[in-house]
Amino acid sequence: MNIDKRIADDLAANDISFVTTVPCKQLAGVIEEIDHRTDIFHIPSNKEDEGMGLCAGAWMGGKRPAIIMQNTAIGVTINTLATLIQYYRMPLPMIISYRGELREPVACQVEMAVHTKALLAQLNIPTYHFHWQKDVEEFDNILKYTFMCNKPVAILTDANFWGGYGDQ
Amino acid sequence: MIRSEILQDIAPILRDHLVVCNIGIPSQELHAIDDQPTNFYMLGTMGLASSIGLGLALAQPKPVIVIDGDGSILTNLGTLPTIGNNCPDNYVLMIIDNGSYGSTGDQPTYTSMKTDLAAMARAAGCETVVEVQDVDTGPALQAALGSGKGTVMIVKCDSGNAKMPVITMDPVVIRDRFMKAVAG
Numbered sequence: 001m002n003i004d005k006r007i008a009d010d011l012a013a014n015d016i017s018f019v020t021t022v023p024c025k026q027l028a029g030v031i032e033e034i035d036h037r038t039d040i041f042h043i044p045s046n047k048e049d050e051g052m053g054l055c056a057g058a059w060m061g062g063k064r065p066a067i068i069m070q071n072t073a074i075g076v077t078i079n080t081l082a083t084l085i086q087y088y089r090m091p092l093p094m095i096i097s098y099r100g101e102l103r104e105p106v107a108c109q110v111e112m113a114v115h116t117k118a119l120l121a122q123l124n125i126p127t128y129h130f131h132w133q134k135d136v137e138e139f140d141n142i143l144k145y146t147f148m149c150n151k152p153v154a155i156l157t158d159a160n161f162w163g164g165y166g167d168q
Numbered sequence: 169m170i171r172s173e174i175l176q177d178i179a180p181i182l183r184d185h186l187v188v189c190n191i192g193i194p195s196q197e198l199h200a201i202d203d204q205p206t207n208f209y210m211l212g213t214m215g216l217a218s219s220i221g222l223g224l225a226l227a228q229p230k231p232v233i234v235i236d237g238d239g240s241i242l243t244n245l246g247t248l249p250t251i252g253n254n255c256p257d258n259y260v261l262m263i264i265d266n267g268s269y270g271s272t273g274d275q276p277t278y279t280s281m282k283t284d285l286a287a288m289a290r291a292a293g294c295e296t297v298v299e300v301q302d303v304d305t306g307p308a309l310q311a312a313l314g315s316g317k318g319t320v321m322i323v324k325c326d327s328g329n330a331k332m333p334v335i336t337m338d339p340v341v342i343r344d345r346f347m348k349a350v351a352g
Contacts, residue, residue, distance in 0.1 A: 043254055047244075047246045049244070053220045054220070054222060054223035054250075057188070057221060057226075059227075060220075060224055060343065061223065062227055063227040080216065084216065087212060089339075089343070
């Protein structure tokens with residue numbers, strides 16, 4: 001299974017046509033896939049809170065948005081999640097590379113990984129963790145759930161899900 | 169002129185368009201001067217008016233006017249390259265540059281010193297950048313809307329705020345009526 005294509009296909013099948021990204025090594029493939037597709041408009045952001053602003057505007061303009069980012073971004077975007085996305089009740093699927101989890105080669109990434117789920121729980125953000133490739137089968141349901149409840153929803157995708165880092 | 173006087177001046181132009189307004193006193197002033205369902209008031213989240221407006225302009229064809237401030241743009245400087253590289257023709261970013269953080273007590277921003285937002289916007293790739301003095305805002309905004317080109321306006325004015333009430337409208341109501349106006 002090509003996970004990158006599966007994720008992009010599920011986004012498109014759920015009418016998500018506006019995707020902003022802040023890159024991560026783990027996400028390079030899915031970002032490239034989205035960039036090539038004609039049914040999804042891809043706009044890279046310089047910072048994740050900026051990206052959430054773009055998504056908020058796109059949604060109010062009639063497009064279904066999504067953001068693709070790293071879990072370190074949770075530290076950047078708490079205010080935006082609370083005072084924009086949640087306060088105005090906006091749907092936002094967040095496809096998040098869960099750095100610092102099993103098979104992570106960079107020790108510093110663990111420092112935010114240990115806070116990631118706690119921060120999301122504190123924000124009452126529905127959170128899913130993809131660890132095995134087959135977990136992607138839930139993605140379509142998660143997207144439907146997000147636009148049913150008009151909430152930000154986190155999909156944490158760890159290194160094992162993406163196939164690891166070669167020798168890790 | 170201070171910002172509220174500019175908003176008073178251009179209210180008849182804004183009324184017919186989708187407007188995304190910066191957090192704090194700018195939104196309070198616009199709300200008090202001429203509340204419209206076509207106005208999206210930011211109640212929180214410093215710095216994101218330009219990004220929300222850009223997403224909105226990219227998602228649908230109606231013109232979008234963002235009323236932003238120098239302090240807000242400085243908070244979210246990454247917005248300028250994103251605008252510069254993706255600017256749609258229906259996007260007008262009006263940065264009211266009074267050289268101060270108005271909502272927090274008029275502390276000076278760096279635009280009151282050496283920093284030049286127009287030059288920064290151009291360097292970021294924004295193709296149509298106009299610098300306007302406060303009294304000329306109305307005609308300049310009309311020209312930007314009529315040009316059919318995405319425009320960044322830097323409106324230089326005095327520092328200061330009008331005393332206006334806090335917006336008590338529920339955010340979901342603001343958002344819902346705005347979305348109906350967008351779709352209408």
